[in-house]
Amino acid sequence: MSKNKVTFKPTLENFLKEKKAKRKFIRAIEEDPEPTDKLIERANIRKGEKCFANVIIFSHTREGHDFWQKLAIEFQSVDY
DSSP states (O other), X not given: OTTSOOOOOHHXXXXXXXXXXXXXHHHHHHHSSSOXXXXXXXXXXXXXXXXXXXXXXXXXXXXXXXXXXXXXXXXXXXXX
């Protein structure tokens, strides 16, 4: 998936770029056993914190639970 351009809905795309977390989010998605395209689609149709919580398992990522939980809560106020 790394060779293809990954596109998220505009609010999520902008938020991840602003927080310098887009590459980390993509990596977390790519490392999940579920198909990457399905996870990206799921992130794009969810709202707020569910864009994160319903897509990746925070504790299974390199960044850990606290990192993603903080971003998810913050994104809730941007995408509701």
